[in-house]
Amino acid sequence: MPSPSYALPLRLPYRVTPLTEAQAAALSEWRYEPPYTFYHWLSWADMQAQEREFGDPAIRREQYAAVLDADGTFIGFAQFFPLTGVTRLGLGMRPDLCGRGAGLAFVQTIVREAMRRAPGDEIDLEVHDWNMRAITIYERAGFVISDRYELTLAGSPQTVLCMVYAPSE
Template identity: 55%
Template sequence: MSHLSTPHFHTAPLNEQQAAEICEWVYEPPYDIYGWMSWDQMQELEIEFGDPELRQQQYLAVLDAKEELAGFAQLFPLQQTIRLGIGMRPDLCGNGYGTEFTLAVVRTAIQRNPEAEIDLEVLTWNQRAIRTYQKAGFHITDTYTRRTPDDMKPFYCMVYNKQTS
């Protein structure tokens, strides 16, 4: 994949093989908090995309133009809102692909529910992600603290501005 041009991303259902692959991804600190437990544990506990029904309802594979797995997304329904969870393959992070990657997920969320607000949560220290989401049309609407596996941490809620699309 050339670093000179941005790959085109699209979404598809997340299959079991892709889900298992995601569990093997290793991120560099401080982004290592975004890693998953092993695929065997995810299936055994039936959590997140380890639960076949939840995987089918909420999770997507994000694929590049060559149909290779570039990341995943969760579209979590909350009343009149779809909350996005987004994860890019570690070797693609920091290469300027995030805006197009995020917009591929946003397009799918809009197709699923054109009336819903689209938002996401991001840790306040993750300036790389915040800049990416801002370029994709999100803006910070709220700041709050919530529990993470480590401790209570500060988050921003960012909402997508559909007028920019």
């Protein structure tokens, strides 16, 4: 079932909470418009059966979080993937909210949580080079492009940018 549509603006502040099983199941059903269909997840049943990402209860508990608005509306998720000295972010906003002006506060909320979880860690993320909507928001939030490389994703080579959080002082 698609996520319900909510009128913007969502109420600030956004907050980060543990990702519940019900939210993870809802996340599996999110469907993005082209060209963002690449970001679709497997069905919840498949995520659980394969113990992939947030379908694995331990990974969900250790790495994933829900982002809620001030009214408690589930607006997106974050993954805080630990690397040595680095927290790599994965994130996604509910499809009906993308491109509607809520992204900057969303990303800033996730960055603050990453800093709280792992003080002193570098924070980075990967983004497809064609996703200018996301790249623009990440740059506005203080990320800079540090690397460009090819990864094989979904069976085909994709150009990905690594962006590092480096806010101007």
